[in-house]
Amino acid sequence: GIQVEQSPPDLILQEGANSTLRCNFSDSVNNLQWFHQNPWGQLINLFYIPSGTKQNGRLSATTVATERYSLLYISSSQTTDSGVYFCAPPSGGSYIPTFGRGTSLIVHP
Amino acid sequence: ETGVTQSPTHLIKTRGQQVTLRCSSQSGHNTVSWYQQALGQGPQFIFQYYREEENGRGNFPPRFSGLQFPNYSSELNVNALELDDSALYLCASSLSGYGYTFGSGTRLTVV
Numbered sequence: 001g002i003q004v005e006q007s008p009p010d011l012i013l014q015e016g017a018n019s020t021l022r023c024n025f026s027d028s029v030n031n032l033q034w035f036h037q038n039p040w041g042q043l044i045n046l047f048y049i050p051s052g053t054k055q056n057g058r059l060s061a062t063t064v065a066t067e068r069y070s071l072l073y074i075s076s077s078q079t080t081d082s083g084v085y086f087c088a089p090p091s092g093g094s095y096i097p098t099f100g101r102g103t104s105l106i107v108h109p
Numbered sequence: 110e111t112g113v114t115q116s117p118t119h120l121i122k123t124r125g126q127q128v129t130l131r132c133s134s135q136s137g138h139n140t141v142s143w144y145q146q147a148l149g150q151g152p153q154f155i156f157q158y159y160r161e162e163e164n165g166r167g168n169f170p171p172r173f174s175g176l177q178f179p180n181y182s183s184e185l186n187v188n189a190l191e192l193d194d195s196a197l198y199l200c201a202s203s204l205s206g207y208g209y210t211f212g213s214g215t216r217l218t219v220v
Contacts, residue, residue, distance in 0.1 A: 004151075033209060041197050043152070043211035086151055088209075095206030096142060096165050099151035 001091040002027045004100030012106045013077050021072040021103045023087030030090065032063050033097055034072050037084040046072070046085075077107045111136050113202050113212035121218045122190050130185040130215045132200030140206060141183040143175060144199040146214075152199055158183055159205070195219045 003026040013019055025032075034046040047054050047061040049070065054061055058077075063070040070087050084104050088097030114133045122128050134141050140159045144152035154167035158177035172188040181202070187194055195218050201209040 031207070035211070041146075041199075041214045041216070043199065043201075045208065045210060048208050090206075091154070094165055095203070096154055096157055097201075097209055098154065099144075101149075101151050 002029070002089055002098050004087065004089060004098055006085075006087060006100045006103050008103060009101065010104045010106075012108065015077060015079060015107055015109050017077050017107075018073070018075045019077060019105070021074070021085050021087075021105075023070045023072070023089075023100070025068050025070075025087075025089045027089075028068065029065060031095060032065075032070055032087060032089045034061055034070070035086045035088060036081075037086065037102070039083055043086070074105075077105075079107045079109050081105060082107050113200055113210050115198075115200050115212035115215050117215060118213065119216045119218075121220060124190055124192060124219055126190050127186065127188045128190060128217065130187075130198050130200075130217070132183045132185070132202075132212060134181045134183070134200075134202030135210050138202035138204050138210070139181050140203045141177055141181065142201045142203070142209065143183070143185045144201065145169070145194075146197040146199060148196075155185070190219045192219050 005024045031050040060073045084102040086102040091098040142157040143155040146152040157165040161177045177183045197214045201211045203209045
């Protein structure tokens, strides 16, 4: 199945800082989602982004499918951004999201 | 529009017992997937149901089984529980594989 590598594995920021999270995947994909898992375990869909760039408030994402990576930008981080960020491309020609170990983000006030 | 709801939220079982977890899919969604998430790990795909048929399975033993009902809700059954089955179990629904929406999960502890 597809391999997903996210970097960095851990990130600590001061409130207001910007950050870029990277996701590399081993196969070409037909879709990709970014999720935020809050400290209570809830996975929230941030972006459905098979290619190109999308923006939603302080967050934006870019996927370059031909080069097998996706980036998530967080600007002006807030403490509520803390949690684990996962990118989830599908596996084996399906649409089923495959998760890596994610990037754990802590934003300090 | 209702989201994905899972029940129960927490559960404690004894090794060797059986457990059933439930999931109601988001309105309009016809596909349900189940994931297991161990502490510190990403969610691992267990299986997916589309129109009441299993149409994808991850690397989990047969004691993990499921059902999908005509209203697209779903159950995950685990037999002969082992200590390593302790995890957060997540259900996600989608419309034919586009845009997965996750529930809040069931945290299962096996003692």
